[in-house]
Amino acid sequence: MIRVVVTGEAIDIAAELASLETTGGGAVASFTGLVRDDGGVAELFLEHYPGATEAALARLAEEAVVRWSLMGATVVHRVGGMAPGERIVFVGTAAPHRAAALEACSFLIDRLKTDAPFWKRETRGDAASWVGERGSDHTAAGRWR
């Protein structure tokens, strides 16, 4: 099962996990990224490249399924405006064994950060600014190449 969603709605992680639990893999791993306050962020806005983003996420999910023999891989990414504490991204995997599920989960979130066309804009007070790329994200993604 591969499930890729880019949505303006709140992410329902309970529903996503329930769906992964029905794939027959006995091991389900997940990662959820939340909007951080980071000392005064009022709103985080996520922009994406419609079509290209979904295709990039689907390619990552397919690569993970093949590489770790997953029974399920789910990537849900929120777009639009959101407040601190809200979920930005959910990545979930189902596999026969725990190491595969957890490693594939790391792979998906690391590679999503560098390979999928999303852009973050933070608003602090009246000032909005686009978030710059982080070298550490490229280092993390490079582990999987």
Add this chain to the structure above:
Amino acid sequence: MIRVVVTGEAIDIAAELASLETTGGGAVASFTGLVRDDGGVAELFLEHYPGATEAALARLAEEAVVRWSLMGATVVHRVGGMAPGERIVFVGTAAPHRAAALEACSFLIDRLKTDAPFWKRETRGDAASWVGERGSDHTAAGRWR
């Protein structure tokens, strides 16, 4: 936040994750282990060592919190009888960054398998048998020492 539960009730992973999401860590990772059918298992029964089990899980959670600077670590383990597809174990972590959350999650489930006094008995048809230890679990746990 450290939360350790050994319970005869179904594990509510949505509630556990919601609790981890309130700790202030922007990265939440989880692992859920499900009862596998494994070609005909009708029931899995989990026995534990009351008191010693909870203490072993709390030690692991405390070690994870210190080693990965977690804001939250949750371990919930089911005991008693359960059917294929039901959740045996949930491990969840909350951290400022994703690598810490995911690594700590791997650590907790790997070490739980060798360090916490639980025993599994499978029933297939009319025959019940105690599950033997797996060398691969000791290898996995050894990574973290």
Add this chain to the structure above:
Amino acid sequence: MQILYFAWVRERIGVGQEVAAPPADVVTVADLIDWLAARGGGHAEALAEPAKLRAAVDQAFVALDAPIAGAREVAIFPPVTGG
């Protein structure tokens, strides 16, 4: 050829997409960026530093020296910051 802009590139240029018909000597994405920047105004402001830009040709990420011949859609944007 459809040109798409995202994030601060879009904001500075003022539109998310436009149609362009670059001349034959505009061969690579980098050439296209220079050609668009020469329009001045928001285009010049957004596209002044190609080192800060990334691109996709027909929805595939490419380096800026990639050719644009035959492309239906070229997207120009800052480094991605999702997740």
Add this chain to the structure above:
Amino acid sequence: MQILYFAWVRERIGVGQEVAAPPADVVTVADLIDWLAARGGGHAEALAEPAKLRAAVDQAFVALDAPIAGAREVAIFPPVTGG
């Protein structure tokens, strides 16, 4: 001294716990296992192969050569298989 048994050790012995007062020459967990096995019956069946057994003294996992002097509670069980 409280002795606890778990999993197939408990099933073969037929009880989950019992009180025992081993003599002074029962110094280690291994000695205790041999002494209990000498009772025959379920004890002998459960405790015949110490290599298949693990133990905890006062709820701390120990090797079978660990001393039991002063212990309030000794648990004897197969290798753990949780998670």
